Amino acid sequence: MNLDKLQVDACIRSGWQALDLGFLMARAWFRSLYFAGLLAMTPLSAVLLLVFWESPFWALAIIWWLKPMWERLPLFIASRKLFDEKSDLWSSFKAFPLKDVLPWLLWRRFSMQRAFDNPVTVLEELKGVQRRQRLRVLHGKYSDVALGNQFVCFCFELLVWFGISLAISFFTPDALGIKVNDSHGDLTVLGEWMFSLSALAAMTLVLPFHSMAGFALYLNRRIELEAWDIEISFHNLANRKRAAAARSVGLLASSVFAVIVCLTASDGVDAATDHSRESASEMIEDVLQGEDFGQEKTLRKWRFRDWNEAVEEDTFPEWIIEFIEWWETNIGWSTDFSGTAALLKVILVLAFAGLLIYLLYRYRGPLSRLGRAGSTEQPPEVLFGLDVTPQSLPPDVPAQVMRLWGEGAYREALSLLYRASLSRLIDRHELAFRASHTEAECAALVKARGIESLSDYFWQLTVVWRQLAYGHQVPAGEIVQDLCRGWTTELSDVAE
Amino acid sequence: MLDTGYRVEIPGGINLDAQVVGPIPRCFAFAIDLAIRGIIFFVLLIASIPFGPTGLGGGFLLIFLFAVEWLYPVLFEVYWRGQTPGKKALGISVINDDLTPVTLGVSLVRNLLRSIDFIPLFYLVGLVTMLSNRRFQRLGDLAAGTLVISVRESNRPALQRDIVPLAPSTPLLRTEQTSIIEFLQRSQQLSEPRQRELAAILEGITHEKGDDGVEQLHRIGAWFLGVR
Numbered sequence: 001m002n003l004d005k006l007q008v009d010a011c012i013r014s015g016w017q018a019l020d021l022g023f024l025m026a027r028a029w030f031r032s033l034y035f036a037g038l039l040a041m042t043p044l045s046a047v048l049l050l051v052f053w054e055s056p057f058w059a060l061a062i063i064w065w066l067k068p069m070w071e072r073l074p075l076f077i078a079s080r081k082l083f084d085e086k087s088d089l090w091s092s093f094k095a096f097p098l099k100d101v102l103p104w105l106l107w108r109r110f111s112m113q114r115a116f117d118n119p120v121t122v123l124e125e126l127k128g129v130q131r132r133q134r135l136r137v138l139h140g141k142y143s144d145v146a147l148g149n150q151f152v153c154f155c156f157e158l159l160v161w162f163g164i165s166l167a168i169s170f171f172t173p174d175a176l177g178i179k180v181n182d183s184h185g186d187l188t189v190l191g192e193w194m195f196s197l198s199a200l201a202a203m204t205l206v207l208p209f210h211s212m213a214g215f216a217l218y219l220n221r222r223i224e225l226e227a228w229d230i231e232i233s234f235h236n237l238a239n240r241k242r243a244a245a246a247r248s249v250g251l252l253a254s255s256v257f258a259v260i261v262c263l264t265a266s267d268g269v270d271a272a273t274d275h276s277r278e279s280a281s282e283m284i285e286d287v288l289q290g291e292d293f294g295q296e297k298t299l300r301k302w303r304f305r306d307w308n309e310a311v312e313e314d315t316f317p318e319w320i321i322e323f324i325e326w327w328e329t330n331i332g333w334s335t336d337f338s339g340t341a342a343l344l345k346v347i348l349v350l351a352f353a354g355l356l357i358y359l360l361y362r363y364r365g366p367l368s369r370l371g372r373a374g375s376t377e378q379p380p381e382v383l384f385g386l387d388v389t390p391q392s393l394p395p396d397v398p399a400q401v402m403r404l405w406g407e408g409a410y411r412e413a414l415s416l417l418y419r420a421s422l423s424r425l426i427d428r429h430e431l432a433f434r435a436s437h438t439e440a441e442c443a444a445l446v447k448a449r450g451i452e453s454l455s456d457y458f459w460q461l462t463v464v465w466r467q468l469a470y471g472h473q474v475p476a477g478e479i480v481q482d483l484c485r486g487w488t489t490e491l492s493d494v495a496e
Numbered sequence: 497m498l499d500t501g502y503r504v505e506i507p508g509g510i511n512l513d514a515q516v517v518g519p520i521p522r523c524f525a526f527a528i529d530l531a532i533r534g535i536i537f538f539v540l541l542i543a544s545i546p547f548g549p550t551g552l553g554g555g556f557l558l559i560f561l562f563a564v565e566w567l568y569p570v571l572f573e574v575y576w577r578g579q580t581p582g583k584k585a586l587g588i589s590v591i592n593d594d595l596t597p598v599t600l601g602v603s604l605v606r607n608l609l610r611s612i613d614f615i616p617l618f619y620l621v622g623l624v625t626m627l628s629n630r631r632f633q634r635l636g637d638l639a640a641g642t643l644v645i646s647v648r649e650s651n652r653p654a655l656q657r658d659i660v661p662l663a664p665s666t667p668l669l670r671t672e673q674t675s676i677i678e679f680l681q682r683s684q685q686l687s688e689p690r691q692r693e694l695a696a697i698l699e700g701i702t703h704e705k706g707d708d709g710v711e712q713l714h715r716i717g718a719w720f721l722g723v724r
Contacts, residue, residue, distance in 0.1 A: 007497065007498055008497065008498040008499065009497050009498065009499035009501065011499075013500070013515075014587075014646070014648070016517070016520065016521045016586070016587075016646070017500055017515055017517075017646060019518065019520045019521070020500045020515075020516070020517060020518030020520070020521070020632070021498065021499070021500050023518045023519065023520075023627065023632070024498050024499075024500060024518075024630060025498055027627060027630065028498055148520060148524065149520060152519070152520045152523050152524070153520075155523070156519075156623065159617070159618050159619075159620055159623065160620065160623075162617060163616055163617060163620040166616050166617060167616060170616075209627070213520065224682075224685060225685065225686070225687075226686075226690060227678075227679070227682060227686055227690065227694060229675065229678070230675050230678055230679050230682075230694055231694055231697065233671060233672060233674075233675035234675065234694060234697040234698050235697055236672075237668070237669075237672045237675075237698065237701070238697055238698060238700055238701070240669075241666065241700055241701060242700065
């Protein structure tokens with residue numbers, strides 16, 4: 001038993017959760033467990049079915065009674081798979097223990113906790129008193145859960161049995177003339193065969209789940225009693241400490257090396273932060289190409305064939321034209337003119353109403369904005385932290401700007417120019433800036449106003465201001481002079 | 497690694513853990529709910545008799561039957577923390593697959609699709625779909641994006657005896673701390689030879705043998721539990 005290779009997560013579960021784990025085990029190993037059960041069962045079952053050719057229900061009853069025997073091989077294989085040991089079917093079939101089978105087929109056939117008790121017989125190979133003592137230790141509080149497993153899996157078996165039978169009788173064509181019942185309503189031999197075979201199918205299908213649920217419950221109890229999870233964790237801890245001790249010598253050497261590297265590299269770090277503008281924009285490109293920005297995602301969804309999402313033109317619907325053409329060819333206008341006219345009228349009115357609704361829906365955005373335009377919105381007093389009320393401005397803005405510039409207060413100078421421009425734009429041109437707008441959005445709004453020289457000027461000012469404000473790049477004095485001149489022509493003229 | 501665990505990582509790198517629940521407990525929960533619905537229906541049946549079983553009473557009875565059949569699970573799941581009485585009895589609960597509580601729409605989808613899961617008789621389709629994915633989602637769960645998880649109530653025993661806590665001599669990972677705490681808390685269930693066996697694995701850390709090793713691990717466990 002090598003706990004490192006344990007294929008299930010060893011942790012303490014409640015009894016019900018252990019049953020769920022068993023179902024997961026059965027799911028994961030279903031193919032081998034299913035065929036193991038089938039293999040164990042087939043030889044004897046085939047003989048029995050041949051013997052009771054005329055009344056297969058007898059064979060079914062015997063096969064069902066012998067069920068504890070068919071459960072052993074899947075359990076044995078599962079116990080090997082649990083520790084990731086390879087076992088081919090044939091060798092495990094030979095190792096398959098037949099011991100203690102008689103009590104299991106006689107009085108223990110009535111046991112309600114078979115799947116839970118089975119591992120003690122099959123894997124621990126205990127008999128008699130030893131077995132009883134072992135079971136007393138194991139059962140504990142899990143007796144009722146084991147009972148629940150037995151009961152529900154029995155129900156599942158019935159469910160699958162009747163489900164398969166029903167599906168067969170649903171999908172058998174009447175034309176084949178197959179009679180499941182005779183004239184008295186009793187089952188025919190064919191009917192008995194159908195029910196027997198579907199019962200065998202149900203039995204083999206449910207068997208892995210039932211016995212794995214019991215096995216998982218047994219495992220859970222052993223994990224609890226023997227603290228497998230603690231053992232695994234302690235082993236990992238001990239291994240980690242051992243590896244860490246081995247590494248620490250190496251670590252000491254490498255840390256000395258690291259200190260030396262850091263000391264010598266400190267000049268290089270300073271040089272690296274001093275980027276020119278070109279290398280900076282390249283670096284930004286690189287960063288934007290990286291994984292953190294943008295990601296690919298594969299989405300799957302249903303859609304119509306030949307659907308082109310890009311095409312959303314407002315054309316007259318094709319189907320109306322087709323419908324009218326169809327009407328012309330098939331019904332015509334002349335047969336009953338008044339009726340056709342009335343119907344057509346209704347159709348046209350409906351179509352018009354539909355078109356109107358569609359148009360209203362299509363242009364709901366602009367329309368709702370139309371409604372809002374009437375309401376007067378207070379212009380903002382502060383944009384990007386700048387006071388843009390007309391009262392805050394000095395009487396002669398360009399002169400004040402140049403004075404500040406001359407004193408070396410570049411930031412104050414340009415911010416005054418910029419906020420004076422904003423203030424004038426709000427005041428004279430009634431531009432609807434909002435506090436949420438960015439500089440570029442403001443510039444776009446100015447452009448939308450359509451005065452080309454003004455928007456060009458404002459864009460130029462915006463660029464210079466942004467570079468100073470956020471990029472800390474002081475523009476040349478001539479540029480500022482140009483901007484002041486521009487302000488006089490573009491914005492202060494309006495005032496006069 | 498086979499496990500019934502289900503983990504969701506939320507922004508901030510925090511993991512939310514849950515245990516998905518399989519067919520057997522859900523069957524029992526369903527049976528309890530079925531019995532309760534049966535009782536409700538029986539009471540309604542008796543109450544409808546004075547109004548005429550074929551007339552007004554019968555009509556209302558059918559309407560109530562419809563409402564009880566379809567709304568019983570929905571109302572309980574939405575307004576009672578994802579639990580119908582049957583689920584409450586089994587300690588399980590319905591939840592979205594991102595571990596947020598189910599809403600009305602989600603629960604409606606989940607429960608309306610019962611009619612498909614029921615095909616051809618008594619939830620055979622539901623059983624097969626449940627076993628076809630590792631989260632035990634039936635068709636309705638898959639459509640609504642819900643899970644059935646167990647609501648675990650932890651009832652670990654409080655420390656019984658007085659233990660002098662001891663700080664560990666070496667830093668330990670969180671999982672390792674947990675397992676030492678488990679070693680202390682589950683010492684009642686473990687046999688003494690087994691405890692010595694387990695403590696022997698950590699001899700390199702405790703530097704003690706036999707019962708002294710066990711005792712020292714218990715003291716470290718008490719330290720991790722916050723005893724000072």
